[in-house]
Amino acid sequence: MKYAELADLYRRLEKTTLKTLKTKFVADFLKKTPDELLDVIPYLILGKVFPDWDERELGVGEKLLIKAVSMATGVSEREIEDSVRDTGDLGESIALALKKRKQKSFFSQPLTVKRVYDTLVKVAEASGERSQDRKMxxxxxxxxxxxxEEGKYIARTVLGTMRTGVAEGILRDAIASAFNVKPELVERAYMLTSDFGYVARVAKEEGNEGLSKVKIQIGKPIRPMLAQNAADVKEALVEMGGKAAFEIKYDGARVQVHKDGDSVVVYSRRLENVTRSIPDVVSAILESIKAERAIVEGELVAVGEEGRPRPFQFVLRRFRRKYNIDEMIEKIPLELNLFDVMFIDGESLIETPFEERRKKLEGLVDESEKIKIAVQLVTSNAEEAQKFYEKALELGHEGVMAKRLDSVYEPGNRGKKWLKVKPTMEDLDLVIIGAEWGEGRRAHLLGSYLVAAFDPHSGEFVPVGKVGSGFTDEDLAEFTRMLKPLIVKEEGKYVEIEPKVVIQVTYQEIQRSPKYRSGFALRFPRYVALREDKSPEEADTIERVAQLYEFQERFKAKR
Incomplete structure (x- = not known):
């Protein structure tokens, strides 16, 4: 398959905003994709080379990309950089440089998808001395x-800035349409494996029957089950049917652990492989988990003085560290609090009631200094549950989780079988879709960010407010650096941003508002933290905002 065909798909996707048309374009392309490329084409369509859980990274920034294009075309690096200032898009500037090409390969031949993909794999796997030169x-x-046009989209793939508006929902529906299978079975298979390439292959070769038989696989993370809010422990008990398992809600980073013999892989909530950054935890897992093969889930907490938890951002600092890890182990010790098990030695447990999964977890784990089982209270007594909740807060934790004893594990689902009880309104994880240039000494910085929640019905990110407070000058400089490559268009001081960056936002309350298409507006929103552990697809939805609004109104009524 020629790469020009894929570039043409990107072009057509970029030119339409209609979700139905995007789905048709992708489905038609999947139908004609050769079998040998079916594992990789879904990710290339998403503008990626690898699944999020694959630890390989291209490790190529704008400067290296410009050097490579300059080497290939004879156009100077300065000329390409000047062009970027005019176009605002490195992909477009690379296309212009290729048009001005001053030198051509004597043995030039049309690019194929396989050649481009294989080259990007070599780029990702290049390491050691002079690896940057080899990548270039x-x-x-x-x-x-x-x-x-091919060069434009290769560049965007390398930088992760494709801008075609294709997200997981469109790809799911396109796979279903291309191979005449049920979307809900495509969704189920993806929730269990987080691998669209594998799911597309099964859909094509085995149809609905094959998709219905897809199972959990060690080494492919499961989409995490999610929770809703309860106003207090009494409401939680009522929702749980009068009796529930209450667990401490730790202020940490949720992780999923896959153990296969002497090998351990740890995935973040965003399903990124963070194993190398936490070798101390990996060693403790190997000693504590008694099964040969298992998948467990827990909360990784940074431990401070007197054993009190530190904010989850400290865990993210451990995740980001690639060098001098031993130093960080000393500075930020971690503790893993396990709360669920989904797989043990060939047996899937996601259809097993939570009460039984908990017992299996207790039999699976030998607790140690670094590996604990989440503290739990099973009760039907509201007073006991309230005391447990207050004790959790006293120890410095966020609150408690309430879980139905008969609940099965539902990958990717946010239902009422798990409920969160916290003393304050739940912060929201929202996606930046726009920003404004500052004034005065901040004129060169982006600030006042327009934030949005995902609307699953329209497939778009819909705004819920502008966030301008809570940022330091250092934050604004970092966000400006991060967001400039994601600018889609600029009108005066306002810039439209490709939805890639997720931030945690706190607020005084949620209001009904005709100002935004979402129908909601955050009152006094304030920046809390960058959520590098979450992809835009993992951010909060507009349905979530509506649920929190309803929860807020119920809470007001109780007061």
């Missing part, structure tokens, strides 16, 4: 044979 040469090699 690999990229220059394909840019030598790239047509301008």
């Amino acid at each position: 040469k690999y990229l220059a090699n394909i840019f030598m044979d790239a047509q301008p």
